[in-house]
Amino acid sequence: MALFEARDLACQRGERVLFAGLDFHLEAGAALLLTGANGSGKSSLLRLAAGLLRPAAGEFLWDGRPIRRDGEAHRRRLIYLGHADALKAGLTVDENLHFWADLAGLARNTAGGAVAQALEALGLSALAGLPARFLSAGQRRRLTLARLLLQPTESVPLWLLDEPTNALDAQSQSRLLDLMRDHLAAGGMIMLASHEALDALPGERLAVDGFEPDPLLPAAETGAVSATDLGEVA
C-alpha cells in the first residue's frame, strides 16, 4: 500500500513565504484536489511534490522514506504536467508523444503501440501526422494529457496535474475524469490543482491558502527559514 505524504511543508518563492506548516497524505487510489486563490501556491506545491523545487522546510515521504534520499526512484514513479503544454510546434502529434515515450525509456517495440493507444484514448488518432502548430488549444491540451497514458498505473502511480482542464471542452473534461477514475481504481494517486470545480472526482480537498503565514509574523516563527539561509531555494 503506497503512501505519499508531506510533513510540515513550507514553500518560499523569492522573499515571500507562500505557505508553511502544510501536511497531507495520499493513499493508493486517492486523489487530492488543491484549491486556493491565484498565487496561493498550488502550482508551487505540485512542483515541490515533483521534486522540481526544494521545500524551504519540511519533507515528503513515500512509504515512510524521505524522497530526497532517492530522487531518481521518485522521478520514475510520477508524471508531472504543468500549465505549459511542453509541445514542439515543428513536430507532428505522433512525434511529440513518441518523444516523451522514448524519453521515459519505453522499449522501442512497445512505444509505438503505447503512443497509438494514448492518441486513440484522447481522440487524436486522426491528427497523428499533423504538425502540432496546427492544433487548437484544446487539442494541444489533450495531446499533453495523452502522456499520462503512455505508462501503466503500476509503474507510474503518481499523477501531478496543474490545471489539466484548461482549454478542454465539456466532452474532453468528462473523458479526462474517466481517465482519472480508471487511474484511481487501478491504485494510482492524483494531486491536482484546478479552478474548474471537478466535483465529480472523489477525493480530499486541500485549501492551500489556509496555510498562508501571518504576514505580521517574522519568517522564523512560521517555520520557514529566513531568506539569507536559503540562497539555493530563492
Place this chain on the structure above:
Amino acid sequence: MISALALLRRDLRLSLRQGIDVALVVLFFMVAGILFPFAVGPAPNLLAAIAGGVVMVMAALAALLSLDRLYLPDYEDGSLDGLLLSPLPLEVVALVKALAHWLTTGLPLLVAAPLLGLILNLPTIAYLPMLSALLLATPMLSLLGGLGAALTLGSRRGGVLITLIILPLYVPVLIFAMAVIDAARLGLGGGDGFLILLAAMLLGSLALTPWATAAALRQAA
C-alpha cells in the same frame, strides 16, 4: 540510451525543420567575415596575417548567436520540466544538447570556414591547421555556450548576459587555436603541441561542463 537518442533526434529534427536558423548562423559567419577586407583594406599580406583570427572570432560570434535556442525554447514551453523529471541523468541531457548544437552550428561552420579563408587570402599551408583547430574549438563553443545558456535561463536580457559570461571563457580557446594557425602560416613548427593542448581543453570541458550545466538547469526549474 533510447532516451538520449530520442533527445538528440528531436533536437536535430527541430533544427533542420527550421533550417533557416542553421543557414542564418553560416550566413552571419560569412557576411561578417567578408566585411574585413572592406574595413582593413585589400592588401594581400595584411589579409593573410589576420585571416585565421577573423575565422576563429567569427566562428565564436556565430556560435554565440545561436545559443538562445539551446535551452530557452524548452524552458519556455515546459519541456525542460519533463527533461528534469526524465530517467535520463541531467548531465547526459546537457551533453546531448551540446552535441546537437555542435552538429547544427559547429559542423556547418567547419564546412564554410575554407571558403571564408579563401576570401581572406589565408595561405594554403594554413588550411589544414585551421580546420583541425576549428574541429577542436567549435565543440568547446557548444559546451561552454550550453553552460552560459543554462545559467541565464529566466533572466531578462539573457542573450547579452550569455555573451558576457561566455566570451571570457572563449579567450583561451582562441589563443591556442590562433597559435596553431600562426605556427603553420609562419612556418614555425610546434603547431601540433598547441593542437594537443586544445584537445586537452576539449576533454576537460567535455568532462566538466555537463555537471555545471546540469546544476544550472536544476536552479532554473
